[in-house]
Structure formats: structure tokens, C-alpha cells
Amino acid sequence: MTNGWIDIKNTDMMLIMGGNPAENHPCGFKWAIEAKIHRNAKTIVVDPRLTRTAANADQYVQIRAGSDIAFLGGVIRYAIENNRIAKDYLVNYTNASFIIKDGFKLPEDGLYSGFDAEKKTYDKKTWNYEEGGDLTGKPVTASPAGKPAPPPAPGAPPPPALLPGKVAYDLSLQHPRCVFQLLKQQYSRYTPEIVERITGISQDQFLKAADLFTSIRKDGDMKKVATIIYAVGWTQHSFGTQIIRTAAMLQLLMGNVGRAGGGVNALRGHSNIQGATDMAGIFDILPGYLKMPNPADTDLAAFLKRTTPTPSKPDPWESFNYWSNTSKFTVSLLKAFYGAAATKENDFAFNYLPKIDRNYSWVNLWNDMYEGKVKGLFAFGMNGVMIGPDSNKNIDALKKADWLAVCEIYPDETSEFWRAPGITADDQKKINTTVYRLPGAGFAEKDGTFVNSARWLQWKNVAVPPPGQARLDQEILATIFLKVRDLYKKDGGKFPDPIVNTSWAYTTPYNPSLPEVAKEINGKALADLTDPKTNVTIKAGQQLPGFAWLKDDGTTLSGNWLYCGSWTEAGAMMQRRGTEDPSGLGIYPNWGWSWPANRRVLYNRASCDIDGKPWDPSRRQVWWDEAKQSWVGNDVPDFKVDSAPKDHMGPFIMNPEGIGRLFVPLGPMNDGPFPEFYEPIESPIANILHPNQSSNPVVKKYKTDMDKYAPVGGDYNIICTTYRLTEHYHYWTKNNPMNVELVPEPFVEVPFELAERMSIKGGEKIKVSSIRATYIAKAMVTRRIRPMKIDGKETFQIGIPIHWGFRGIAEDEGKTAKTLTNQLTPTVIDPNAYTPEFKGFLVKIEKV
Amino acid sequence: MASGAIESFDNKARREFESLGRTRVYRGELLRHPVYTRVLHWTVALFFFLALFTGFGIYLPWLFRWFTPFFGGGPLSRQMHPWFGLGFVFFFGLQVLNWLAPMLWTAADTKWMRNVHKIVSNEEKMDPPETGFFNAGQKVQFWEIVGGCIVFIITGAILWGGAKYFGGTAVAVSYVLHDISALIMLGGIFIHIYQSTFGEPGTFQAMIRGAVSEAWAWTFHPAWYKQVTGRDPVQACEEARRKMEGRR
């Protein structure tokens, strides 16, 4: 979330789409209700189903699963056409005025410039800003030829394109190649009529929703704020990142980012997946969103050169470019990992880190295990069989592994994959996987930090000891690691250096105390440090007060620069329980600790106009204090505090441009600098914008015998979406008798009209089949999902909650055997975030 | 046809019970109630009182809560009450079959009722000569109990099933009817017990031993006396009076 849970109460307008907060985040949704009651805020819910969130909305719009970009693109078009955009914000805080290189092509045919059809990737060199100066009011000329690139050395790959230091721009936004004009052109195709054909939303309904949402920016008035709230209904698509980008662009266009009650708010679904992302529990990053080294990073310098951006902006403007500190963050991390073994001489043990050059993400992990490459798996509280996609493929993958170690608190499907329903005793004898099931500790038995969706770090305390022989997870992990280390010390082996040298200097190494680990994550000084400006000194061994103190010479260590400041000499900031909120904006600066630097709303500089005055004086977050020559406020300014407004430093300090990106140049996005509507991999129709490029061009299908995808126009013509219920939590509460009482059995939500046509009655069992598997559950016949007209053709959607498998209270009673929803889902992933497409695949249904 | 079946059932029951028990009739006595009738009567009485006392615990717990521990507390009283009631109705039903003929209303009963104040006030020492095996007062009570049982069965079933099956209104109405019926029956029982003990001495043994004195018979049920002995009750009474005075 750019903002926070409580901050939602400050909004005037909510677009809730791709998320169902009333069901999945009820206690956070209270702040949406507060906004309704205290600000008369309006809610628009766009969802394939009339959910419990939609039941509370002022307008509910039923959309076809997976057509979100078409809807949002249509709203962007509507906002521009009706002048419901924040002109000043757009010009000064976004790259709307930046000129894009000549040769860049919009995807009228479904492809941007630079597509390599064979590799299914883009050469992104035209996706870049043009170098130059102020072109405002100047006649349009062709791109200056520029220096011809030196011919690449034979055999070596061409050097990567870089952002220009000085960007050409047109503050009047009239230049045909300026971002704003390209954006306008891109979404001019998303007319209400096209939106209706793609999404199934009538033009009437669409225009009503677009009008309501953009009404807060009528005639460019900046007082009101709208927020966009989403969750995995957006991420779990083969174009998920681009949906979120579309939303971000809409919010930038309307000037809603950085402001109280605004922002683009991802509601994370689990207690600490925000923390797990920050801490780099995923393959492609290191803690604090540092990039993973790749094989071309032959040494630390090469790595830092590649991963440290340089400012790229209109010449008169400033850019903080916070990532210019990458070297400090990286070296401090290496010092935390490898301690004394990380020295300047050995590049701070940079080579201890694995260098990756391909995708090791979730679906690939299981695919590669299925192909026999991954031999051993640790699953610490992660039920991979249930999560899928294509649970049966994951079960078969585990059959090919040598060993599996599961640390869990309940018997789960992953640890019992070898006796999943359908696997006979004879089959089991042929499965050679050794499975260890280790009883871990429940949440109430462990301390430690969770990071919530609003980036708050909060410490929790131990209430009870683990039951039986169960042990703390950190004890289990540390013991295994230290035993491996002992083996390498004793017997040697392949490259034992990182294992032997990893810093593990905890007081009780086999069961590290988590406060000790938390202090290491925050970081400490390894030598006396003095800030030349303030003359403040931090002694060697002391905790660091913030990441501004980090050094790249090996005199600091920090396990995660983002969390630097969370456990200082003053104590554990994440344990604070201050309940004061002087501004009334719900900031609670003394409760817990929020990264970065205890800021509660990101990019809050953008809550002020170009002169540093809040857009809305009644919601003052930060502002420029002329007397103090400093940014001050109720929140911690997310900015260089002494940068005066006249310097025109951009508020989006993590971007090298300093501004918000309507157009994403070069690297970050793999499938286009603007979002374009693509059909899901399994779709009932071909893309009406460009039938020859129906789905996302850079998305690759998997090729094992298990990976099947339903074609357009086949038997599978009902759109299926998957989701959670408020009464259950993933695959956990099926062990909880209370939750099982609330919703005892799996079911399939079926539109009344479809049920009637197939003479299915509520409560009767139906069989849902995708091209991969079948799933049997009772039908919930409802009018809350209506038939839709997609490109004029009647189309049905159904929905299946994900909560049941083959181990649980109901499952063990034999009521519901093998009801893993993710048996049905396809193995296909978003090309940017690598999230599987769990929503919007094709099925057919029949009576059992 | 049906009445024939009832008759044969009753006869069979009477025969069977006669072999189980015994009725001694001494000289100067008449057989009033055979074993079967007596067993039925006391079974009915037992269930009546069980139902009554459990019912009290439901009707006015603040007054009659002290009954309920005998039945295991209020809720158990409540649970058992309908079963007791069923027992009462069932055995009374058998009694109805047993007594149907003698309980039929006759012209003599109407006449008796017209005279009832004289009997109550003890003005008439002897019942009218037409008074048969049962007098009209007994018949009124009998039929009241029959009516009461019908009310109990219907309202009791509704109360037993509860609002879940019959709806709140039905239960609310049944509750009142059930109570009223019980109160009327209770009033009758007071009179019944009084009459059969203190009110008309000599009656009680009719239900204990089954036999009554001839004097009792010619006094209270003259027509029945005449029917079983063939003698005129008034003459018999006068004879006895003379004998008694002569002895003095």
C-alpha cells in the first residue's frame, strides 16, 4: 500500500477492483466504512461476483474476469476527454511531458516496437526518453540522429541502453511524442463501446462508474481524493503487473498518489508476505529490494554499476534518485551476511552470493522439480500442493524429488502428497521421496516481527509454549544449517566458503533469539561514525538510527537497509505502542514502525502543490516551512527535507527521474511501457483489439506433458475465477472447528441462469472441468453472478473458493475428498512479477 | 360391530384380571367394581397425579417448585409431564371402554340433575330411586374427563411439538386451553375425592376391595341395587331400619 489502512478513512472516493476487502480484510475495511459515514465517500466495486464488498458499494459493476485493463483504460480515456485530470500534478510530478524516442510504436496490432517473435521478448531500446531540452512550444522535429552507437565487440552482447541524463520535455504536453499524447493515443481506442464488448459492462454502467470515479476531479479541482484498492484479483493474471500499472497511471493522471485518502493500495493477503518480500524471500531480489547479481556481474563494482541508477530528468529539475545509495545498502548487507569474512579485499564476499540469469520463481520451481532438476525442498509453512497452480503437477513433481522437509503445525497436503486421494498403496511403494514432517510452532508460540500491508513493522510476543515436541521454526532452520556447516567443516565439499563463513554469531546459535536477529537486520556501526553535518557520533557496536548512516566501506552492517531504524539504541521501534494521532489523519507515528524511516504515506511530497502547500488544507500531511527552510509535517516527509520547492525536485524519489512514471522506460516492464489489454491465456474470445495477438506476447507456456491450455472456442467456455471467503483463511482454517462450522464444505458459485439451463439445483453436486483436471463440489446457485454479453455473445462466469484439500476436519470425515481448487488452474505466469494466473481460466460444468 | 369388539375386549380384560386378583364379597355386601376396573382406576389416578404434580411445576413454579425435585428438577418434570399425561389418557381411555355403557346419559340423570341441590344440601337422604350404577354427577365428571383428555391430547401435542412445528400462536392458545382444562379437572377431582371418602363414607372401599354394603347400594344407587338383588331398595332400607330399631 502506498498509504495505510487507517488512511482510507480520509478518502472521498473508492474504486475497489481486483480485491474483496470486506471479505478478506474485514478489519481494514472498517476504514472504508468510516469514510462512507464521516465523509460521505462513495464506493465503486468492480468484480466478477457481487461480493460482500460489492453488497456495500454505491455502484457495483460486474466485469469479466481478466478484462480489468480494458475497464481502467476506458476510465483513463474518460478522465482525459472530460478534463478530469490534475494538470499541475501531471506536468510537474509525472513524466507526462517527457518526449519519447522516435521509433517507439504503440501496440495497435498488439505489439510494441522491438518485439522478437522467436524469443518472445522485447528489445526495449525505443522505450526510452529522448535526450534533449525544453521543447515547450517548439515545432516538432524528428529525433536528432544522435551519436551512432559504437559497433559492439564481436561476440559480446550490446551494452544495455541507459536513460538519458537530460530528458527532452514539453510542458504544454502538446508534443506528439510526449508521454501524455502517447498515452492519450493509446487509450483513445478504449471507447465505451470497446469496453462493453471486452468487459461485458454495458456502456451505460461503464459511463456511470467512470463519471462517478472521476467526479472528484471535476474541472481539475484538487481538493478531493480518490483511492484505488486492489488485491490478488489483479496480480493473479498473465498481465497482472500491467493492471496495477493502469491503476497507478489513472491515479497519477488524477493526482491522487502521495495524498491522504489516495494512492494505489495493494491489500496483501497474509500476515507477513509484505515482510517476506522486503526480506527477499523470493528468488530475484536481496533484502531491501536490492537486485540479485547475475553472471555478468563479475565483481562488486560491476554489480553496483548495473544496479545503481543515475538521474534522468529535465535539466532544470532535481532528482533525489535515492537508489544512488545502492552501494551502501549492498555492502552493509554483505557485512551482515558474512561478517568478518566480508572484506574490502574480497569484494565483501560478493562472490558468495549465487548469480542468477534465469527465472527461478514459484511455477518454475515446481516445473523444474517435475523435470527432475530440483531434488530437495524445504517447505516452512508453505503448502505448495494446495497453492498450485495445477496441484496435480506439483504432486507429481514431489514424487520425483529425493527429499522433502515440511515444517508445519497441521497435517497438510504437501507433506502427504504421497497419499493424495487416487494414489494407491501400490503407487505409494513406487514413490521414493523421503518426507520429513517437522512440527513447528504456531504464531502464539513465537515472537518476532510481522510487516502489515501498510508497511508497519510490529513485534508480537510469546503467549504459550509450543505443544508436544513441536519446536520453534528458527530453531529447526538454524539447527539444520549448522549441522550442514559442521559437515562441510568436517568433510569439505563444493565451495564451502560461504557456508563456513556465514556470520551466525548469535548467543544461542542453534536457537537464535529473534530480538538479536532483529537488531542485526536494523544494523549497527562497526567503527565509530561521525556525521560531518551535525557532528553526531555513533560508536562502534551501536545500533544505527537510520539508513542515512549506512556506508559502503564496510564500517556498517545492516541485514535490510529498509528496516534500518526499526531497532535503534533507543530500543525496539517496532514494539512501540503510542496511541496518539495528533493530526487526526490516522498516522499514529508512535505505534510500531513503518518503513521507510517511519513514513506512513509514501511519496507524500506529492500531497502538496508545486509551492509546497497541501492541495487540501484540511488534510495536511507534510508541507514546506519557509522559515525553517525545511519540509515538516504530521508524517515523516518522504523527501529530501531541505530541498526547497523552487529546486523542483520530484516527489517520487525512488525513480531516477524523480517523477511518477506514466510511461515506463526500458527495463522494469517486460511487456510494454504502457499497459495494453490482452486476453487471459485461456479466454472464450480472441482479443477484439488485435485478434492476432490475443494474449500477452511475452508470456510463455510451459511444455511438460502436464501443461495444457484450453483454446478459444473449444468445449471449455465458462470463465472461472478463484477466491477466498471471509470465513476461511487459505488452507489453514480447515483445521479449525469454528471456521468449519461457518462454511463446512466446498462449493461452486453458479449463475442462476446457467443453473436453470442445466437444471442444476442449489446444493446439488456438479463437476467442474478444466482441460487439466476435474473438481466436484456442491453448486451455490445465485443471482449475484449474472450472465454477461462478451463481444455480443452470452458468457457465463463461475467462482470457486480455494479452501479445501484432502486434509482437514471436513476432509478427514470423508465429506470432501480431494477438493483442491488449484487442480484446475493453469501453469502460466505474469512476465513481470511471475505470479500465476489463478483468475479467469476456462472450464465447463456438468451435473454429477 | 365395533361395540361388539369393545365388549369382547372388555370382557376378556375383566376375565384376565379376575384371575390375577380377587374380590371378597362378605355377607350384606355387593360386588361393585371388579379387579380390572379397580386396577384401571388406580392406574389412571397414579398417572393423573404424576401429570398433575409435574404440571404444577410448570404452571406455577414459584409455588410448586418443591414438587419438582421428586421428578429430578424442573426441566425433567417438564420432560416427563407429557409422558405421564399420555399414560393418564391411555388408561383413562381403557376405562372409557370399560364404562361406556353405564356412563351413557339417561332421562333419570336429567331428573337427578334437577334435584342435585337437594342431594348436595343433604336434604334428600337417599338418591332418587332411578339412580343406577352411576349417578348423573359421576357421569358429568366422567364426561368432563373425557372432554378434558381430548383437550389435553390436542393442546398437549401442540405444546410438545412446540412453536417449531405449530407456530407461536397455536402454542400460546394451547397453553391457555391446557391450563384451563387442567384447572376444571382439578376442581372435579377435589369433589371426586371428597365424595368418595368423607362426603359419602363407604364409597372408598368400592375402589379398594371392590365391594360395597347393601345399605350403601340402596342409599346411593337404588336402581342398581334393585337390578342386582331384585329387591326394592326402599323396602330394603325400611326393613333394615326396622331391624336396627328392633335391636335397640
Place this chain on the structure above:
Amino acid sequence: MEFSRRTFIKGTVLGGAGFSALGFDLTPLHAQTQGLKISRASETRSTCPYCAVSCGIIIYTLGDKAKNAIPQVVHVEGDPDHPINRGTLCPKGSSLEQDILNERRLLKPQVRRPGGTDWEDISWDQAYDELAHWVKKTRDATFVEQDAQGRTVNRCEGIAFTGGCTDTNEFNYLAVKSMRSLGVCYLENQARV
């Protein structure tokens, strides 16, 4: 399942007979409902482990934390001080007592051997030792020190680690630190999906 729970307190007729004016009275002296079940329980502040709203919760445990008392959860309720949930909880958070006190919890380490059709008990030490050997064996067999172009890559490609959604920051840090030291590339988490 129906009555597996502890005695339904309110339905329990407590013993003790008093005497009323009219006779026996089995009325318990006072209603059980009138006591507050958490009035003497210990309070522990924690965070709900389900979604990322991060509701503050109070775990009420039996006993006053005296040495001889093993704490047992008697109730879980929202923490009214917490700025986000302000004491409220959703149906999952409200049922956390049953998550802590759950008869389905795993209580001992187990192993399923190759070709096995059931679990076997195993001691912790044995499990640790076997796993350490597996890790070393797999790592040594699959480790890639240099790629095809001769560049140092130091990858352990045969082992994967998947972390769950309720792992704490500190645990995740230890996991990243230890797994990256082994050279693990397949390091993934619920955060991805």
C-alpha cells in the same frame, strides 16, 4: 464433533441445595454467567497471523505466569489499543483460540521413507542429521560453480526453499542468509503467489 468441547458451562447445573420457604430448592447459589471468565487471566499482546491488516490481539491465558502453571489459552480478543483494528476482529481472528488449542496440531517429528505407506516416528536429532546429509549430498551433486561462459555463478540448483506467509521477518532473514549461503536459487515464498 458436536460436543467435543469443554463442558458447556452455562448448561451445567451446579450442585448445592438451598432451602426455600416451601421446600427443597436445587437452585445454584448464583448464575455462572455472572462471573467474567477472563478477569484473572494473563494477557499477552500479539498480532493476528492471518491477513496483512495486522490486527492487534490479546491472548488470555490461564494462570498468572507462576512457574508451576503451564499457560493455557482461554480466550482471544482484539486489542482495543491497536490503531487499525481498535479491538475488532474478523471471523478468523475471533476463532484464534481454536488455532492455538487445536487437537489436530502436529506434536512429533515424523518421516515417510521411500516407498512407505505411512508415517514413522523419528527423533529430532535423527531428523536433523538425516536432513543435513541430504542437503550436503544434494548441494554437492548439483552445485554449479561456473556457467558455460566460465563466469562464476556459485549456484546450488538442486535445492529449493519455500517460505510461508506467517514466517516472521527474523525467520525470513535467517532463511535468506542460510539458503543464499548454500547458493540456493529457488528461494520462493507465499509472497509470490
Place this chain on the structure above:
Amino acid sequence: MADRKTLQADQISGHSGASPGLGMQRDLEVCKLIDTTTCIGCKACEVACVEWNDMPFQPTTFDNTYQTMPKTNWNFWNLIKFNEHQNADGTIQWLMRKDQCMHCADPGCLHACPADGAIVKYANGIVDFNQENCIGCEYCVSGCPFDIPRFNPMTKKVYKCTLCSDRVGQGLEPACIKACPTGCLKFGSKEDMSFIANERANQLRENFGFQNAGVYDPQSVGGTHVIYVLHDATDPERYGGLPKNPTIPWSYTVWKWLFKPVLGTFALFGFLGVLAHYVTSGPRMAQPEPPTKEETHG
């Protein structure tokens, strides 16, 4: 006991006369406000209730609805009722209403209950069942216009929502109120709750286009200590059968408070009557009576 002081009995069942404790103490009338327009049907209240009261779990079955079970139960005192209501324009309104004891000012259950002190209405408005006095006759079930009391076949007694009288007696809010994530449940004085409810209904009419929004606080049972804000107060039935005009069966009021004591007295008169007969008219003896004493007169 502190709670005895805070929970002062106002009316108790099985009593015809004045109630103990009436007017003995100042007491705030409490009230639960349920704003159905901000209820998200999350069932946190259901769980909080089961958890606080340590009620045993029961098996349920899928019944083509999100609703946990068809009706409240003896071990499930509060239930969100889900209803898909089709508006005139064909759109669907998904209504959710928390169903539980309404804590009527004039409680039908209490009127119907014959058991002394099994049902107590406290001065603060809470209507509570004291199971130790309950005899399980289930008259309360029929006396309740909202179909709330439920019989427990194990204990043979009847149970329902207590509005957490134990918590309220100790100065806490009821468990469901505390849990409610959206704040659609509120708890406070009846006066405050009525005020807030009416304000909200106004807001719904003026800003959110619900012309018929209103407050449900039925006067036919003297008002309730649980009140609703409804999108359409003219049609409470659509919210899973909320009666528009809840009434207590006449038989309970009339019978209970008038005829029952009167007729009870008559029954007593029956006893006195036969006694009087014995005393005045004496027994009737089989004739001829042996003259035991010389009659002096009469």
C-alpha cells in the same frame, strides 16, 4: 458481587406482582445498534459469541447460501441472515442482517415464562435467561415474536443471547460488538444509539439515495434494546423475516397476568368448597344411619 449492583432486576418471569429491585438504582438503558447498511456479513459476531460463551461447535451443511445455518441455535445465539433481494430494476441487493435476541422492552418470552426468575429483565434493558431456574417448558419460544429462544435437548433448558450480561455487568461491551470489524454494531445508551441510528438513516436518505431508510425499533413490543438501521424500513421482512409489527400473543399477557392467578385461586376454592360442604352439610351416610347421638334439633 459487583455485577449484582450493575444488573438490577426490573422484571422477572413467573411473577404476577411487583418485581424485586424495581427502581432501586439508577441504571442506564443499554442498546445494541445494528447498521445493516454497513454490515459486511463477515460473521465475526457469530464467532465472537460462540467463543466468548464457550459454546460447543456443531456440524453444519452447505445449504446454497453463505448463511451459517438456517436459524439460531441453543449454541449459536447470533446469526447473520443473508438474503438476495431483487430490486424493481432487476439489480440484486445482497442483504445481511444479524439476527439475535432483540431484548424487547416488553419481552414476550418473559410474559410467557411460568418459571420464577428464569427470565430476568434488568433495569438496563437486557433480557437474560437464568438457566438454573428454567424448567424447559419452551413457552418463551412461542412467546417470542422474533423466534429466538432455543431449547437444548441435552440440558433440557432454553438459551439465547444474553447481550453478554456478564461483560456488560463488568463494564465491558458485548463480545459481538467488540468484534464487529466495520463498526456496523455499536453499543451504548438507548438514547445515544437511537440518535446515531436516526442520523445514519438521514444520511442514507440524503446522500446515498435510500429513500426509505429508517430505524427499526418496534413499539409494538415497547421498543427493543437492539435496533436496526435498514435501507428500507418499510419492508423489514426482506431482511430474513424481521416482523414488521412484532406482537406478543394475547394469551400470554391476559392469561399470565390475570386469569392464571384468578383461576388458580378458583382451584383453591374447590378445596375450600368441599371443606365447607363437609362442615355445613356434613357427609351423606348410607341409610339407615345408626343413631349415635340424639339429635337435638334440625
